[in-house]
Amino acid sequence: MTHLTRRGAMALLGGAAALPVLGTPALANTKVTVGALAFTSHAASFVAYERGYFAEAGLEVDFKFFQAAQPMAVAIASGDADFGVTAISGGLISLAEKGATKVIGGALSEEKGIDGQKILVSDAAYQAGITTPKLLDGKKFGITQSGSSFHYMGAKMAAAEGIDLNYIPLQKVPAVIGALKSGQIDAWAIVPHIAKPLAGSGAVHIIGDVADYIPDYQVTSVFTSANNAANERAKSAAFLAAFAKGAADFNAALVDKTAGDDAAEEMVKLVHKYVYADRPYDKAKPGIVNGAMRINAGAALNTTSVKDQLDWFIAEGLIKGHITMETLVDPSYVETM
Structure with a gap:
């Protein structure tokens, strides 16, 4: 796992003023660890980090990189990471059933007209x-x-x-x-x-x-520990608000392409620090550009898709016990659909 920490370089501007949409209160140098994969689909976190949105929200972020979804879920449950952005897995659902994890927002989505998986x-x-x-x-x-x-x-x-x-x-x-x-x-x-x-x-x-085969698929979600969701609302809301700002920048630059060519080029260079970082920029750029998928505005969560995934896990016997959407998802942080 790779660790990256942003320290001291960004002035803290105050979460409430900078991020009014989610009503985030200002925090002060609150350290959080974010689980991620080195995928373009995780770009919202990378943008929020590089452009100081986490710092503006009072969060000092350390990334932990994983190579699969389930180990990330275990890290959230154990306290080795505070927030994760990845696909819903049987491991995540089982940990939610045990009261350890909670989905609090949405990230990558399949959308008609946008190239997908x-x-x-x-x-x-x-x-x-x-x-x-x-x-x-x-x-x-x-x-x-x-x-x-x-x-x-x-x-x-x-x-x-x-x-x-x-x-x-x-x-x-x-x-x-x-x-x-x-x-x-x-x-x-x-x-x-x-x-x-x-x-x-x-x-x-x-x-x-x-x-x-899966229209409107909520490919990845934002999740955290059940304790964070219930008892660390300021921190969780601050993370989501900064993440949403990163997603908005990414969508404008590479998905909707409304920010202009210079902004698109700048975004690809930013993402390249994390995705295909071992390749020369000219080799990595096409994959990053062609791989841009929608990241939900405002970290909105498609609960209809999440429910379909949960029902499949239950029907296939891949999770033990009885778990409901209320156990898996805290819908109080973001818009749901």
């Missing part, structure tokens, strides 16, 4: 004639863990197509990528900033869109 197949599978998702019957579909968002996406696609998939848990995203490129698995689904460069290399092929 792709269904990929290996070159070997493609050359063997698998050119549409329907032809994946009985094939190996890569996931990080059982009960991950990859599992959910694969299952929804399989149910719609009337096929069965053989799910292969590989624990980490890099391991899934390696298995797909080498033909050890046949298929996977992932965000476009990863899917498109892989397809461009010729090692894999895009054969479908997740949005065709």
Whole structure:
């Protein structure tokens, strides 16, 4: 895990004045740890950090980077991280059922007209004639863990197509990528900033869109510990407000493209500090630009989509016990839909 801390460089302007939408009270140098993945889909947090929105809200942020959703959920529950932005997983839901975690906002979403997550197949599978998702019957579909968002996406696609998939848990995203490129698995689904460069290399092929099977999918959510949600409202509201400002900048620059070419270029350079940072800028830029998906305005949460995900986990027996939306989600922080 990588740690990054912003210290002293930004003047604290006062959360209430800077962030009126969520009514955030001013905090003073409150240290928080934010879980993230090095994905374009996590850009709202990166923008809020780099442009001082967290600092303006009185938050001193330290990032912890993970390679899968479920370990992040465990970190939130254990107190090793304060806030996380990632997909809803079986691990997150189980921890919520135990009273350890709470979803408090929304982040990445599938939206009609905006390029979204792709269904990929290996070159070997493609050359063997698998050119549409329907032809994946009985094939190996890569996931990080059982009960991950990859599992959910694969299952929804399989149910719609009337096929069965053989799910292969590989624990980490890099391991899934390696298995797909080498033909050890046949298929996977992932965000476009990863899917498109892989397809461009010729090692894999895009054969479908997740949005065709899960319209208006709330891909990632903002979550925290149940204690933070209930008892640290000022801190939680401050985080969400700063996160929302970062999302607004990102959407304007790379999704709606209303901020102009200079702003778009500046945004790509900012995101490149975290995404494909090991690649030269000119190599990383296309993947970042082409991978820009909508991050919900105001950190709004699509509870209809979250409920569908919860119902699927329950129906598949991937979580134990009985859990309701009220246990999983605190809807008091943001607009819900």
